[in-house]
Amino acid sequence: MPHEPDDRTDAEVCRVHFGGRTLTAQPGLSVAAALVREGITSWRSTRRAGGPRGLFCGIGVCYDCLITVDGHPDQRACLVAVRDGMRLEDGRCPEDDRGTGPDDGVRPDAAVGSRETGHGGGSGDAVK
Amino acid sequence: MRSSDVLTADVAVVGAGPAGLAAAGEAAAAGLDVVVVDAGARPGGQYWRHGPGAEGPAPGTHGRGTFSTLRAGLGRHGVRLVCGHQVWQAGRHDDGFVLRLRPVHDFPHDDAVERVSARRLIVCTGGYDRQLPVPGWDLPGVMAAGGAQALLKEYGTVPGQRVVVAGTGPFLVAVAAGLAEAGARVVAVCEANAPVRGWLRRPLAALGEPAKAVEAVRYAAALARHRVPYRTRTAVTRVHGDDSVRAVDLTALDHDGRPREATRTTVPADLVALGWGFTPSLDLLLTLGAATRLDGDGSLVVRVDDGQRTTVPGLYAAGETTGIAGATQAVREGLLSGLAVTADLGRAGRTGDGVDAGPSRSRRAARLRSGVRRGRRFAEALHAACPVPAGWTAWLAGDTVVCRCEEVPFAAVCHAVRELGAEDPRTVKMLARPGMGMCQGRVCGFATALITRHLTGHPSTAEALSAFGKRPLAAPVTLAELAASDDRTAPRTAPWS
Numbered sequence: 001m002p003h004e005p006d007d008r009t010d011a012e013v014c015r016v017h018f019g020g021r022t023l024t025a026q027p028g029l030s031v032a033a034a035l036v037r038e039g040i041t042s043w044r045s046t047r048r049a050g051g052p053r054g055l056f057c058g059i060g061v062c063y064d065c066l067i068t069v070d071g072h073p074d075q076r077a078c079l080v081a082v083r084d085g086m087r088l089e090d091g092r093c094p095e096d097d098r099g100t101g102p103d104d105g106v107r108p109d110a111a112v113g114s115r116e117t118g119h120g121g122g123s124g125d126a127v128k
Numbered sequence: 129m130r131s132s133d134v135l136t137a138d139v140a141v142v143g144a145g146p147a148g149l150a151a152a153g154e155a156a157a158a159g160l161d162v163v164v165v166d167a168g169a170r171p172g173g174q175y176w177r178h179g180p181g182a183e184g185p186a187p188g189t190h191g192r193g194t195f196s197t198l199r200a201g202l203g204r205h206g207v208r209l210v211c212g213h214q215v216w217q218a219g220r221h222d223d224g225f226v227l228r229l230r231p232v233h234d235f236p237h238d239d240a241v242e243r244v245s246a247r248r249l250i251v252c253t254g255g256y257d258r259q260l261p262v263p264g265w266d267l268p269g270v271m272a273a274g275g276a277q278a279l280l281k282e283y284g285t286v287p288g289q290r291v292v293v294a295g296t297g298p299f300l301v302a303v304a305a306g307l308a309e310a311g312a313r314v315v316a317v318c319e320a321n322a323p324v325r326g327w328l329r330r331p332l333a334a335l336g337e338p339a340k341a342v343e344a345v346r347y348a349a350a351l352a353r354h355r356v357p358y359r360t361r362t363a364v365t366r367v368h369g370d371d372s373v374r375a376v377d378l379t380a381l382d383h384d385g386r387p388r389e390a391t392r393t394t395v396p397a398d399l400v401a402l403g404w405g406f407t408p409s410l411d412l413l414l415t416l417g418a419a420t421r422l423d424g425d426g427s428l429v430v431r432v433d434d435g436q437r438t439t440v441p442g443l444y445a446a447g448e449t450t451g452i453a454g455a456t457q458a459v460r461e462g463l464l465s466g467l468a469v470t471a472d473l474g475r476a477g478r479t480g481d482g483v484d485a486g487p488s489r490s491r492r493a494a495r496l497r498s499g500v501r502r503g504r505r506f507a508e509a510l511h512a513a514c515p516v517p518a519g520w521t522a523w524l525a526g527d528t529v530v531c532r533c534e535e536v537p538f539a540a541v542c543h544a545v546r547e548l549g550a551e552d553p554r555t556v557k558m559l560a561r562p563g564m565g566m567c568q569g570r571v572c573g574f575a576t577a578l579i580t581r582h583l584t585g586h587p588s589t590a591e592a593l594s595a596f597g598k599r600p601l602a603a604p605v606t607l608a609e610l611a612a613s614d615d616r617t618a619p620r621t622a623p624w625s
Contacts, residue, residue, distance in 0.1 A: 028180025033283035042268040058275025063566035
């Protein structure tokens with residue numbers, strides 16, 4: 001099964017850096033599970049109201065739990081497994097080149113590199 | 129591109145839950161070359177979700193033995209399993225299908241698969257919790273009921289200490305029982321409908337699904353053991369808190385499902401698990417043009433024949449995408465789709481490899497079809513017993529967030545309908561932006577359709593829901609990935625044209 005990831009790692013615990021803290025987590029935990037086990041329930045703020053967000057659907061559907069992992073913005077904390085030495089930050093990266101899947105023809109800007117990730121660079125207001 | 133980046137198979141199966149594992153095993157046992165793709169780290173889907181290092185779902189999990197049998201069958205028949213990948217686009221190609229994949233995260237991935245080509249495609253993408261907005265539901269500590277259960281099943285983590293589980297349907301009981309057994313204090317299970325005590329007893333068995341009755345009795349016993357109050361005709365009508373959940377309002381509902389203000393009580397809590405049934409994940413099926421219908425629970429589902437064939441030649445669907453009906457039904461449909469794809473590709477089918485040797489293929493298919501009909505009746509009865517309360521919009525305030533991604537308040541949806549003249553959910557989406565964010569309306573699509581119906585008086589139609597639910601790109605991709613994609617398999621209508 002070459003494509004089934006191996007859950008085991010050499011480390012017995014992973015050290016994960018978040019918000020100036022170093023957390024320990026069992027290998028194989030998701031980033032979200034590792035944070036929640038430490039009592040951390042939110043790790044980003046929304047781009048309009050600035051409200052705190054954390055885990056909601058828990059299964060990769062809602063994109064509420066976005067977090068920057070080792071410099072990669074907008075990773076779903078519920079789907080990414082912790083690794084030793086991982087650095088987690090509230091994701092803000094205005095120069096990201098990602099667009100969402102454009103929805104059925106109503107957003108001409110979605111394909112030209114605007115950022116639609118819900119926070120940070122926020123292009124939503126620029127949509128005509 | 130390395131050769132391992134592109135996989136070719138007779139049959140591609142999307143989703144490694146109950147339906148997908150059954151479909152893949154059946155097709156592979158007949159000698160077909162099968163690839164299964166799943167976003168999870170391990171096979172099992174939501175129902176058989178289990179933790180790193182575990183062989184399978186926890187002891188006591190319903191159908192655990194079925195999982196083990198199916199899982200072992202995949203290995204024995206050489207099914208290739210691609211975990212940790214999402215399909216972001218599905219297209220027709222010559223006589224078959226091409227799936228474009230990406231890992232579920234953006235880190236370098238040694239075993240990344242970019243493409244799967246297959247002559248036949250079986251979509252078993254399951255579903256996720258359906259949600260109704262409520263004031264304060266965007267606070268951390270409010271979760272989908274399935275999300276709270278997933279965290280528990282996979283990581284043994286309970287994301288709160290004082291829990292309220294609310295919404296409708298028997299799934300709430302399963303979630304609450306799990307959380308209580310794991311040590312959380314479940315201060316209330318709020319079921320918006322009344323007849324729940326009914327399904328905790330005979331009617332389940334009477335409907336021909338005795339295993340479901342056993343499961344329900346076990347959950348009910350767990351709730352009783354932990355003294356969890358079970359409140360019918362009651363809903364969470366507001367969530368209080370500043371940076372996270374502090375308390376919830378519980379309010380009894382009248383016969384129209386409207387909150388009876390005089391009954392409102394406020395209960396301290398730090399976790400609220402909400403679920404109003406499930407929404408099937410139809411992205412790939414809609415993109416490929418499969419015909420749909422509205423199911424009894426108001427969900428858009430895909431039409432299939434008695435071999436799980438959709439209206440698109442070569443495309444099959446099994447499990448929740450054909451109507452929310454649970455894991456037992458999903459396994460039956462998965463097996464049926466595997467039998468059908470085997471027949472359609474002209475394979476003789478299994479000749480008996482121990483486990484399923486015996487009945488002929490046609491007898492097996494007939495038995496499965498009869499089971500599917502029974503499962504459908506059971507699901508219809510549950511859907512009828514657990515509707516979304518008609519008057520639910522009465523608990524919305526003007527500033528209640530409807531679309532969590534784009535932070536669209538209820539007032540903006542009202543404005544789009546009343547002032548701007550929107551008459552259907554898609555126009556509401558264009559004018560007020562619910563469903564325009566990262567999740568592409570997966571979370572708010574159902575509620576937006578209900579709110580639009582409530583405001584306009586026009587009933588929801590399959591066409592309206594389909595227009596809201598079309599997602600030509602099923603996952604966010606980078607422009608580089610989009611640019612590198614082959615035009616021939618792009619959606620027929622460019623999404624930004």
